[in-house]
Structure formats: structure tokens, C-alpha cells
Amino acid sequence: MAKFYDEISPELKSFIQDQKIFFTGTAAKDGRVNVSPKGMDSLRILGPNRVIWLNLTGSGNETAAHLRDVNRLTLMFCAFEGKPLILRLYGSARTVHTTDKDWDALYQHFPESRGARQIFDVTIDSVQTSCGFAVPLMDYREDRDILQTWVDKRSDQDIQDYWAAKNVTSIDGKPTGIFGE
16 A cells, blocks of 8 residues: 655655665656656755656757656656565756856765766755565676776767767757756
């Protein structure tokens, strides 16, 4: 049975910190709904109603585009090991780009990566837990190093050029604001 809470409790914080993957969900007023897996030690809990996550370079930039239109966001965590649990964080988010004045203060919470693209600063309105009885048990083996290897083979300008080619608009043609526009 689903239960709702006003904030992330210490127990739920511990659960979140133990997860190797989480999922994000966003949607603009129209167009596609985006659900995306995230990993690589990219989420930090700054308080019972605030989390940030470091968004790394990828083939799309849907979350940034959606949040410019509708700033609602859901983060979901699933227990793939141990006791079953699904945890959802519902809230609103703002996108912090590398050129924004508060980038450095937020970025200090994460391991340095030249592939860092944005930070999403999420204000949590509601926390929901549910059973997770149908989520399969899966064993974590290791993180993939493909993204970091890709970044390591490119110059800063190569990464900027990639963003210009692949990350300026969403798949529905909505602007992402990646270059401050």
C-alpha cells in the first residue's frame, strides 16, 4: 500500500544513498513524456525537501527542455536488492547551467567531470513509498565507464560542439537553455 510523506526521512535518505540507479520523469505541456535512468554517483540530498543531481553529457537533453516549460519532476528509486521498495520524490526543479552564478556552489558536491552539463536543483513536495513486490531482484556488478572514456577522449571544445549539435533542443524541438539562451 502506498504511503505519502512530507519529506525524506533519515531511513529513506539511507535507502536513496544505497541505490546505484534512479529514474527521472518530466513532461512539457505537449510532446513526449521523458523517463530516463541515471547513475554514476550523480545525486545528493541537501535536506529533507531538497536534492540535486548532476546531469552528464548525453545524447539528449529532454529534462532541461521540459523544465523550461513545466518545472515538475519525479525521481523514482527501486530496490533491486534486499527488501522490496519503490520510492518516488515529487517536486519542482530548476536547471542550473555551467554558466550560472550558483553552479560552483552546487557542483562542489559531486566528483569532477568534464562531461558535467547541468545540475537539477529539486524541491521535494511529496515523498511516496510503495511495495515494489514485482520489481525483480538484480545484482549490481559495476558502473559502466563508457561515458567517462568518451569524455576523456575529447577536448573541452569537442564537448561544447557535441552539446551544440545534440543538446540545444529536445526531440520535440523545445530549447534546453544549455548555452544560457
